[in-house]
Amino acid sequence: MKLSLKASQRLWTFAFLVVPLSLYFVVVIGPLLATAWLSLTNYTFSAFASPEFAGLVNYQRLTGDDYFHTSLYNTLIWMVAALVLPTGGGLILALLLHGRVRGANVFKSLFYLPITISMIVIAQTWQWMYQPDWGLLNTLLKTIGVEKWKVFWLSTRGLALGAIIFAWSWQQVGLSMVIFLAGLTSLPGEMLEAAQIDGANYRQSLRRIVIPLLLPSSVVVIALAVINSLRSFDLVWVLNEGGSGSSTLAVQMYRETFKSLRAGYGSAVSMVLFAIAAVIIVIYFRRVRRLEHLYD
């Protein structure tokens, strides 16, 4: 018996999808639902007690948990900083390097090289900057004669988070630059020339033409920066384990779950993280899917 074309296509479709999608649902979607369930229980990893339904107790406890408030606040600060430092810095670098700068490719490579380096190595790199005794920053402070040069960058409240976010931005700026550069390259050159002939100066053409046309790239850059800021675990963990008021939601989730073994409570922190990510997913799909063809 020969299968009809339609039936044969159905069969192939099934064959192509079954393994990859099963894996995806078992490893990603299933556990996501399981986390949602665990966040409503008092699970503690105990082999003797299975998770017991506890309603919204974990979420209620979150509202009164100062450590959680710090983590949430820091995560939001991080998201805002992500919009300013790497995004703004990347835009400036892209504008400087776009056009006829000799050796632009070498400059570009040097700026985006850190993207290819692991956060673990980035953390190491910045430890040599922040080390109290001989780190670069303190060495500089000492050299210019600052009396109290021994600043504990990573273990002083109020400094630690900023120091970590700065190191993170240092890596991420190359990523924003690359995406903005791609956006700039797709700008119609004639438009800028026409503006120049009409007597527009650099600042005018920047504000009226370049920035508006970079909007689609900006959406991608911003979505990326925010999502990456939500994932911020590696860098914080290696630099100071979320101490000195530098904890983020991702760090707290790890601490509650694997240090304090409060898996139910840790799951509730995860769900807060997921709620923030979900907002971004919705915004992204609303805005970027319309703009997607620009990157095809």
Added chain:
Amino acid sequence: MTELAGANIAARERERAQNWSRRALYVALIALVVVYSVPTFGVLLSSVQRDREISRHGLWRIPDEITLENYERALGGTNVPNYLLNSVVVTVTATAVSIAFGVLTGYVFSRLAFRGSEILYLIVVAGLFFPPQIVIIPLQQLFSRTIINDTILVLIVVHVAFGLPITTMLLRNFFSTIPGALREAAIIDGANEGQILLRVMVPLVLPALAVLATLQFTWIWNDFLWPFILIKNDAARTIMAGIVLLKGPYDKAWGLQGALSVIASLPTLLIFLFFQRYFIRGLTFGAVKG
């Protein structure tokens, strides 16, 4: 006449001003890139100095003597070469399998749409945005009940699953740019979907495969979270988790830490040097992962 000469002078003046501003821009860029590269330089500097020297004179100076001792120490033991080997196996396998899966799903979502396939596609692509923390606990519990628990197979499985959103999205977009007539012609020639995919479609998306290979290799190699959480057995540890683990006992072994960082970064740096074009293309194409 005078008007024209005046315009000429004005034009020359403007050109001169432009030359100057270009030179200023150039100097500023060089200064910027030097400052920007300083942190990277510090790691190189620490890797070739003795800890003794660093604790006595600090790191940031021209070293009296350059030594490769730290590198010998890093590679001399059994741990680090083993971590590196695990990283290679996990990264290469997971990269290849996640791309192969992406070819299958991307093709279906682009050419074999069915009722509900759009929703399914969105569910897969939404995975791009999931912070991995949100699945850690159940996943760990799940793996602990299987025979692959605490082996590198766990890491491969996780990386393949989490790689599926980006590979699916990128390949779907690539497949969509291929003219439908090619596929129809193949169908008329009696080819089935398997043959069409393998013989007609895949050869046309080779650049996309190169893009994905560079991206996936870099991300998987650099990953720390999964081996950190899912692997307790030292024999199955990868290099990034290994580096962090070694920091504890070698707290003051700055040189060793520097050397390990350099060694662990070499593979992705080489990929970057040779396949930069693909790497950048990937980042700007479906860029939603860091």
